[in-house]
Amino acid sequence: MNRPPKGAPRGRRRYPSRKKHQGRRSARQSHFSPDADPQLKSVFSDIGTPKNRPFRPDRFQTEAVAAMTESDCLVTAPTGAGKTWIAVQTIRRVFDDGGRAWYASPLKALTNAKLIEFSEIFGTNQVGILTGDRKERPDAPVIVGTTEILRNQLYDAMHQGVSLNTDLVVLDEAHFLGDEERGVVWEETMIYLPPRIPLLMLSATVGNAGAIADWLTAIRGRPCRVVAERRRPVPLYPMVLDPGGTLLPLKAKGERSARRLHKKVERLVSGKKEPEFSRRRGLPPFGDILRVLKAFDLLPAIFFLKSRSDCDAALNLCHGAVPLTDEKKARIFDRIKRLTDNSPHLAHHRQRIHLEQAGVAAHHSGHLPGWKLVVESLMTEGLLTAVFATSTVAAGVNFPARTVVFFNSDRFNGVEFIPLDATQLHQMTGRAGRRGMDRIGFALAVPGRYMDLRLVARLLASRPDKVVSRIRINFSMVLNLLLSHTPGQVEELLKRSFATWLLMANAEESRQKSRMAGVHEVLWENFQRHLAFLKETGFVDTDDRLTSDGVWASQLRVDQPLLVAECLRQGLLPDTDAAQMAGVFACFVNERETDDRLEGRLVPNRLKKTVTRIQKKLTGFSRHMKSRGFDVRQLYLRPAAMTHAWASGYPWENVAGDYGMAEGNLAMLMMRTADNLRHTANLLNVFPDAAVTAREAIGLIMKPPVVEGSDADEGDDA
Missing domain, CATH: 1.10.3380.30 (Sec63 N-terminal domain-like fold)
Known part of the structure; x- marks a missing residue:
């Protein structure tokens, strides 16, 4: 990483690094030995796959479905807790009564995924999609689409003097109400939606759900209930990687010490010398880190990196770190072949070799949507060892891992580097732990000059930030x-x-x-x-x-x-x-x-x-x-x-x-x-x-x- 300008505060950067990494291992990189603090032995004993039990909805899920019979509802629950089940049950009730439902999401990729999921549940001919790129079965009783399309339909309905032709609206990722660029669309949708149409909102990261519900109750004239679930479906355990290769607990033991660092981590951050990771030039030793994770059964992992170029360059450092069996290579090869059969361009993608030979991939906005879908499919199916991604993948894309690894406690907002907030960190760590596949998930912070471990501990113990209004006139x-x-x-x-x-x-x-x-x-x-x-x-x-x-x-x-x-x-x-x-x-x-x-x-x-x-x-x-x-x-x-x-x-x-x-x-x-x-x-x-x-x-x-x-x-x- 580039050094900050003289006099700049430590842990903050003024400009993103433009250095292009060649993927060569630095001569200063040492091969450290995987080790773990004794306190982690009992934690690691919980690693494994939970028993396969018949599905039983959680209390918050049944409470939310019941609430939708007489009111609007804002559901806040951690990633992977089962919010989609609430939407499906609510849509099913409308569908079975011969009504129509509209499911809106912020991302075209997420909307396309919901089309496949809902088509399997309600039938292909019963589900349509409206995203701008795609317009299929617009008269189907169940519509999935982007929120912008829903807002535009509300404009048209008001112009024509009619009510929107639906009996239910579901707004997924409802915290987009506070998105600086697109939040105005969410707010307009909530304001224009006729009160006769029930509104179900789903989000993992809303710090002021009560205020939003009270506002909606006031402007829509129908009650809006908040159903909140704070318990993660897969518990999260935060750790720190010592530069010598030893895994340490991030926090001190005991509930009262939720924000206090473990004594060894405290010594690490209080030392006069910077941790060794931060003194290295170029990229961290990803291969060595993968070996540590492999040694303690902490794979697969998502590595959150600061730039797209770092994500791409990281792949070269992973070969040989976690060898794939011939059987797994064959499965990956076969799956890629099927996913890219109709696309010669994707079939010859320059990063395909990393998938097939090392089971690692990069995922960021610099890649084609089709290639990102290939990576997401392989990760979801458990075929990859690691994915290197920018923090944008934390929101909206569903491929959780056993462990998430991050190296920075700041992010680039387009102008400067600013500290992460609780919402952003919760979104990143929300990918740790796969429901039905993991009994525990892990968040691994790697110390360095742009990592404030005290801030991380504080944010992990904090609730998501409050959503603010982004309405503006255009x-x-x-x-x-x-x-x-x-x-x-x-x-x-x-x-x-x-x-x-x-x-x-x-x-x-x-x-x-x-x-x-x-x-x-x-x-x-x-x-x-x-x-x-x-x-x-x-x-x-x-x-x-x-x-x-x-x-x-x-x-x-x-x-x-x-x-x-x-x-x-x-x-x-x-x-x-x-x-x-x-x-x-x-x-x-x-x-x-x-x-x-x-x-x-x-x-x-x-x-x-x-x-x-x-x-x-x-x-x-x-x-x-x-x-x-x-x-x-x-x-x-x-x-x-x-x-x-x-x-x-x-x-x-x-x-x-x-x-x-x-x-x-x-x-x-x-x-x-x-x-x-x-x-x-x-x-x-x-x-x-x-x-x-x-x-x-x-x-x-x-x-x-x-x-x-x-x-x-x-x-x-x-």
Whole structure:
């Protein structure tokens, strides 16, 4: 790891390391001998597989199912405790009565997994999916989809003056209400959902469930119960790896010492010398660590690392550490073959050799969704020894292990490194211990310059952090609310926000409450600011009603709806060239500052002229937006060029290599571009040429390996 700048506080970093590790073992790395503190002997004696007993639901599960007969319900329970069982039983009751259910999740991968799971339970023809990429059986009685799609359906229902066509809504990963980027979608969904539709929310990490339930009770007029379960289905034991190879208990013995370090760990962190791991340059000795874990039957393991490059480089250090039997190699080979039969690109993945020869894999956003699914399948089926992942895998992906290993007590938030909070650490350690496969799970902290063991002990004994409101006003929200509401009615909706309720609830005196009653005015003033701009630009008339432009622009539920709308109004989109259309839309979805210095061969002149023309024609509109205080993202040429190349038939490997983008990032760019194109494709009655070309562009970019198998043909109907 890079040294922190002189004078910087220990344990904090200003910038992520950019060093590329070559995977060579450092000459300073020693082969230490696996050992364990005597206190761990009794703990390790609990390792093993629990007896196979008939399933009996826990008290909290039956309590939650019963609560849903007469109220809404927010269930908080540790990862793997069985929250999905509650959802299935609640959906089954609606399904058996001839009703309809909507199951919303934050991740497309999780939604796809639920489609398979629910299809086995309710029948393939009874379950549909709506994610943007996929639209199958939209009239099925059970729908799984992303929360954004559910929110958009609520917009449409309000516009049409009808109630959402469902009798139950399940919001999985309900703590996304506090997500900085997407929390607004969860909050809008909860505010707009008609009170007649019962709401079941599931989460492992909510520190203020009672406040959320009280808010929902207040705005929906029906009670919302909290059902909480704090006991993990598989107990967690935290440990520390001494640099000499000895496993130590993290905490001192006894319940009263829950936050106090074990005496040997205390000596370790209080010593004048940094632990040996932190003095090594390059990567930790993963092979040696695997040998220690193997010696005490602590595998399989998930290693949480700080960067994608570290995850990839770690694989080279694992070969020979835990040899695989010929039988296991054969099973892995056979499983990979079946999983990649329809994808030559995945079948020849450069990391396949690590799976087959060492039983280890990397899992992070830089990999293709299809490859991550291969890794998840192998890990879930117990075929892998270890997975090296970034902390993002802690939320939403289901492949627990016996042990999780982490090296840092901080994380990079996109700007700087900040300490982990209780919620993030609970999500990571929630993967330790497999229900039905383990009697105990382990969290192993490896000391180093960016590991604060006292903080880790404190966080493990803490409850998850409180969820806060992330509601904010944006142009898509304003346009869609004006489809069915007057500004006065919108103001009443904004008074129902979680942010307003929290401030009201925290006001102690009635006089304070009177002043706090106007807190919604921040949102209301922001709404009015957006409304004024829409009037200035012809999307709303003087009577606060949408103009004809405003009506069709409301359907552009995309990242930058007004810029896309202005392109349509001025006829700037290349509506006779689908590859160029794809490239242009990639400009609108790109969020990163990009280096636009490209070799001439990588940027066709026609595309460059098109993007330059759009940039110039939008200059006046963009300046107007900025003058009114709205952010306008710059349109970069690089994402347009790489998307155009892929849409034009350029080989995938060449696109990723020539334009310098990780496969996972490139696939995400294509999927988000397709999502944005779909909204223009839906404007067939208003802009027929652009709509047809947008539909064609989707087909050009949504192909293997961006999507695999039948998914490649399903996006066109979404």
